[in-house]
Amino acid sequence: MNKIIKHPLEKYFRGKINYTTCPGCGNGIISQSILRAIDELVINFDDIAFVSGIGCSGWIPSPSFNTDVLHVTHGRSIAFATGLKLAIPQTKVIVCVGDGDTGSIGGNHFIHAARRNIDLTVVCVNNQIFGMTGGQVAPTTPYNSKTTTTPYGSIERPFDLSNLAIAAGATFAARWTTYQARPLKNSIKKAILHKGFSFIEVISQCPVQYGKIVGMRNDPVSMLMNYKENSVNIRKTRNMNENELKDKIIVGELVEKKNIPELTEEIKRLRRKANKR
Numbered sequence: 001m002n003k004i005i006k007h008p009l010e011k012y013f014r015g016k017i018n019y020t021t022c023p024g025c026g027n028g029i030i031s032q033s034i035l036r037a038i039d040e041l042v043i044n045f046d047d048i049a050f051v052s053g054i055g056c057s058g059w060i061p062s063p064s065f066n067t068d069v070l071h072v073t074h075g076r077s078i079a080f081a082t083g084l085k086l087a088i089p090q091t092k093v094i095v096c097v098g099d100g101d102t103g104s105i106g107g108n109h110f111i112h113a114a115r116r117n118i119d120l121t122v123v124c125v126n127n128q129i130f131g132m133t134g135g136q137v138a139p140t141t142p143y144n145s146k147t148t149t150t151p152y153g154s155i156e157r158p159f160d161l162s163n164l165a166i167a168a169g170a171t172f173a174a175r176w177t178t179y180q181a182r183p184l185k186n187s188i189k190k191a192i193l194h195k196g197f198s199f200i201e202v203i204s205q206c207p208v209q210y211g212k213i214v215g216m217r218n219d220p221v222s223m224l225m226n227y228k229e230n231s232v233n234i235r236k237t238r239n240m241n242e243n244e245l246k247d248k249i250i251v252g253e254l255v256e257k258k259n260i261p262e263l264t265e266e267i268k269r270l271r272r273k274a275n276k277r
């Protein structure tokens, strides 16, 4: 008799969906990491809402995750998520967003959400490029990269999105690559439980658009091996000098601050104060 093997995460999917994601894209690893984190935390999927923007990363929860998913305009996912969280504070809100979405058009929403310490978990897929639209330069693309829109090399220095989040006030921030899927999943678990703005940056392979810039077109395995070889855990960086850290990806849990007022709690407090008058 044929044994039917069911994927343990199948229960989180809406049914048979045709994916638009290219073979070898890091979005698959990130999608699994999010769902495994939720599964291990034993959270009711209906108590979670996802928000995503326009970009390949937007297709991580939409339309496949079988819970509430808002697939909104480019650069506005954190703004929509803020509205959602304020309206239904008991909902856990997870935002799946691209590096372009986060650092360019959505930059203001990003830094102000971090400053306000609103209880959102933002999973930012940093493939260092505008993937979906054809490989244009993003605010995260390394200096001197030849992209569709920078044929002579990018002359702008890239943002470090995690450091930007921390500087703006994020109370939890972690960075991993898709190579470190287990620690990524563990940090997502912590981020979901964290009361406040949590930011998870995932350096992720786009073998189609970014792959061609770095000479690894359609070669996700080499991109993953590159992440493996060039990642350094934050704990080890204390003993390394600037030269040793050049071109390294610093991974790990970068910040965790507790007891900082969270926005929806602050609003509750303010309401009580106003009602007393």
Ligand SMILES: Cc1ncc(C[n+]2csc(CCOP(=O)(O)OP(=O)(O)O)c2C)c(N)n1
Pocket (backbone or CB within 6 Å): 054, 055, 056, 057, 058, 073, 074, 097, 098, 099, 100, 101, 102, 105, 125, 127, 129, 130, 131, 132, 133, 138
């Ligand atoms: C207001 C607006 N501006 C521009 C676009 C075009 N656009 C769609 S996705 C995208 C960039 C996607 O890059 P990123 O956010 O890094 O996501 P990725 O596809 O790499 O996951 C752009 C510029 C749009 N859809 N809407």
Ligand code: SF4
Pocket (backbone or CB within 6 Å): 020, 021, 022, 024, 025, 026, 027, 056, 057, 127, 131, 132, 205, 206, 207, 208, 209, 210
């Ligand atoms: S273009 Fe890049 S980021 Fe987009 S689905 Fe394909 S591999 Fe993934």
Ligand SMILES: [Mg+2]
Pocket (backbone or CB within 6 Å): 055, 098, 099, 100, 125, 126, 127, 128, 129, 130, 131, 138
């Ligand atoms: Mg991108």
